[in-house]
Amino acid sequence: ILNVEQSPQSLHVQEGDSTNFTCSFPSSNFYALHWYRWETAKSPEALFVMTLNGDEKKKGRISATLNTKEGYSYLYIKGSQPEDSATYLCAFDRDRQTGANNLFFGTGTRLTVIP
Amino acid sequence: DAGVTQSPTHLIKTRGQQVTLRCSPKSGHDTVSWYQQALGQGPQFIFQYYEEEERQRGNFPDRFSGHQFPNYSSELNVNALLLGDSALYLCASSLLGSEQYFGPGTRLTVT
Numbered sequence: 754i755l756n757v758e759q760s761p762q763s764l765h766v767q768e769g770d771s772t773n774f775t776c777s778f779p780s781s782n783f784y785a786l787h788w789y790r791w792e793t794a795k796s797p798e799a800l801f802v803m804t805l806n807g808d809e810k811k812k813g814r815i816s817a818t819l820n821t822k823e824g825y826s827y828l829y830i831k832g833s834q835p836e837d838s839a840t841y842l843c844a845f846d847r848d849r850q851t852g853a854n855n856l857f858f859g860t861g862t863r864l865t866v867i868p
Numbered sequence: 869d870a871g872v873t874q875s876p877t878h879l880i881k882t883r884g885q886q887v888t889l890r891c892s893p894k895s896g897h898d899t900v901s902w903y904q905q906a907l908g909q910g911p912q913f914i915f916q917y918y919e920e921e922e923r924q925r926g927n928f929p930d931r932f933s934g935h936q937f938p939n940y941s942s943e944l945n946v947n948a949l950l951l952g953d954s955a956l957y958l959c960a961s962s963l964l965g966s967e968q969y970f971g972p973g974t975r976l977t978v979t
Binding site: 757759787789794795796797799802842844849854855856857858859860861 | 871872901903908909910911912913916924926958960964965967968969970971972973
């Protein structure tokens with residue numbers, strides 16, 4: 754069984770605070786690491802697809818980094834806003850040589866931004 | 869352009885019954901994957917359909933079966949429902965091997 758872990762499970766921050774979460778994954782058979790933002794009763798929304806060691810991606814106030822050698826990725830949110838409240842999921846995508854392209858998800862980090 | 873749609877939104881069934889969940893992929897996509905998210909867990913891969921065939925399967929019993937139609941839409945069937953099958957079922961569509969786009973899910977409650 755392939756293990757993807759996210760921490761923390763949940764956190765509450767004040768509006769304006771910056772925060773970050775961690776996703777750890779296997780360092781072998783790596784193809785890509787996906788970050789999703791998931792609001793209650795909506796579809797998970799893709800934030801980033803990261804493929805190269807050292808990748809850094811940014812979308813507005815949200816950014817992510819990737820270390821495939823040690824098997825971790827960080828998601829950062831700068832100046833959190835109430836609309837950032839959601840569950841943030843990471844998903845490990847295996848090397849296509851395995852013949853597979855299903856995703857292995859962590860349990861998510863539930864962020865609540867307090868106005 | 870409609871994204872991935874799933875029906876129904878919610879469903880309540882009794883143990884031992886059978887259920888069918890439906891998924892319409894994003895326009896242009898040819899591959900459909902199904903995931904189960906039980907309470908407190910991340911989504912877990914059930915299976916993937918491409919060209920109307922099951923291409924990959926996760927660690928789920930044979931009670932879980934599926935189908936893909938010529939228009940690429942898909943169904944997930946679960947027979948002999950157990951209480952432990954209560955979960956959110958997510959459908960994702962993609963072009964084969966490419967990024968997956970998710971629907972909002974079907975919440976199944978087994979009583």
